[in-house]
Amino acid sequence: MHYNRPSPIHYRIARIASWFVAKLVFKRRILRNELKGKEGPFVVIANHEAALDFVNLIGISKRRMSFVISNSFYNSLPLTKFMSKMGVIPKQQFQTTIRDMKAMKSVIDNGEPLVIYPAGLMCEDGLSTPIPAATYKFLKWLNADIYAARTTGTYFAMPKWAKGLRPGRTYIDVYKLFSKEELAAADLDTIRQKTDNALLYDAYRDQEEVLVKYRNNSNIEGLEHVLYMCPHCHTEFSMQVKNGNTIHCTKCGYEQETDEYAFMHNSAGIGREYRYASDWSRVIFEKLREKLIREPEFExxxxxxxxxxxxxxxxxxxxxxxxxxxxxxxxxxxxxxxxxxxxxxxxxxxxxxxxxxxxxxxxxxxxxxxxxxxxxxxxxxxxxxxxxxxxxxxxxxxxxx
The missing domain is CATH 2.30.29.30 (Pleckstrin-homology domain (PH domain)/Phosphotyrosine-binding domain (PTB))
Structure with missing residues (x-):
């Protein structure tokens, strides 16, 4: 398949624009950058916390990297022609066609770098989206050095459930995960374990390690659409946000208030405290899982x-x-x-x-x-x-x- 080489002019424009967002919104700090001086073909696999994660990555290498994005995102923005000039590869989300595979392989076959977000979707609750099982076999098939790019903090700077941006410090760590030879020798279970360890995350537990204050971080308006079930009385769709920073249940009075770090605190003396929205989300998930196991025909x-x-x-x-x-x-x-x-x-x-x-x-x-x-x-x-x-x-x- 024909390789769509990124245009140097368009890529430079994108790199400059991304630099401003990375500096002013994400306030990016690079922990490691093992792509420096890297020649030949390679694959970068990155975690996905926010819609604009790519701005932290695009300038990491001096080489022009081909980014894989969702077909929906690619075609619903008035930048399709520009993205095509950048060598962006649109693909079906969570489904990889033979055409998609050939387009990605053509980048490697031409000795160039490829960037993939295996989870395919930014998180809504601070927990990484599952990585499709076919990913590990696909990485092995690409037959190139694999680098991991782990971003931390962009979930808080640009929450999926909120409006607008919340500038604050984010981090990116780029390092070699597999050499081409290690990848060829590894079994799929080893590839899965190392890939998952590199990319899966809990944004709230990561935040506990760095304690970054993001602008307007205590405002959780919109989070009630994610945390839709009360963890105390288990009533669905009873959660509302008041005063911007307090989520409460209209049925039983359960209530939690968020602080400047986006951690939650029990503010009504009812039920258990869930410090992390990710833990609350797990409760909702597990309750629904139990129901679907009990009632497999539920629709x-x-x-x-x-x-x-x-x-x-x-x-x-x-x-x-x-x-x-x-x-x-x-x-x-x-x-x-x-x-x-x-x-x-x-x-x-x-x-x-x-x-x-x-x-x-x-x-x-x-x-x-x-x-x-x-x-x-x-x-x-x-x-x-x-x-x-x-x-x-x-x-x-x-x-x-």
Whole structure:
């Protein structure tokens, strides 16, 4: 497949713009940079805490690196032509086609560097998104030196659930994970363990180590869409934020207040304190997991507006409405799109999660078509996402046992 070499002019423009964001918003500090002076082909695998993580990485190497991003992100921004000139490779999220694989391999075959975000999605609760199981075999197939780029702190500087940016210190550590020879000799379990150790994270526990103050860090408006269940009375969709920094349950009165480091403190004397939002999120996840094990035929359904990308305008537009249902094996999307009746079944067996915005929408992909489901009741979005993660985890656990 033809290698799309990054244009030096476009790449330089992107590098300069990224430098300003890295300096002024992310206040980047480089811990290690083992890419200095690196020649020949190599792969950088990076963790993903925030939408703009790439700005911390793009200037790390003097060479022009080809970044792999989601097809949805690539086509929904009015920068598609610019990104193409930069050598950006769009791919289906959580699904890698033969065309995607050839496009990425062409970078390595031409002796150039490639950047991949294996998790494919920034986190919503400070916990890394699961890495698809096929990733480890794919890395081995690329047959090149592998470097890990671990970013810390961008979750707090740009939370997925919040509006706007929250400038503060972030860190990036870039080091060699495997040489080409080590990769060839390693079994998949070794590759998985080393990759997971390098990329998986809990942003709140990382924050405990550095105690960085980010601007407006105590404001948690929007986090209620992620922490949608009370950890004390287990009522769903009863959580609200008041005074910007306090999340409370309207059913039982459970309440936690956040400090300048984004840690939580029990402020009503009811129930257990959850210092980290990530721990609270785990409680929600485990309660739902227990339910799905007890009730394997449970389904979640809701009415939805359906949006699709206008590839000329590079934006999502409403094209219809319908009903979306999720069970253990697939999504079912029915309704009308552009006045035509639709009835899609979308399997989820190999999908660890979905692109989404808490409280607003999630995206389904069938072939090259992306359907953004903007739920009538946006509170349900996070429950759908948790169910997808749980079904994936249960299937993977069943396979390994």
């Amino acid at each position: 979640l359904s809701s009415n939805t507006k359906i949006h699709m990308i206008d590839y000329d305008k590079h934006k999502f537009f409403e094209v219809g409405e319908g009903h979306v249902r999720l069970g253990k094996d697939h999504f079912k999307l029915t309704g009308k799109i552009k006045d035509e009746e639709v009835d899609f079944t979308i399997p989820i067996a190999n999908i660890p999660t979905l692109p989404f915005s808490p409280g607003k929408y999630f995206e389904l992909q069938q072939g090259s078509s992306i359907y953004r489901c903007v739920l009538v009741d946006g509170r349900l979005v996070m429950k759908y996402i948790n169910m997808v993660k749980i079904f994936y985890d249960l299937k993977r656990t069943a396979i390994t046992h």
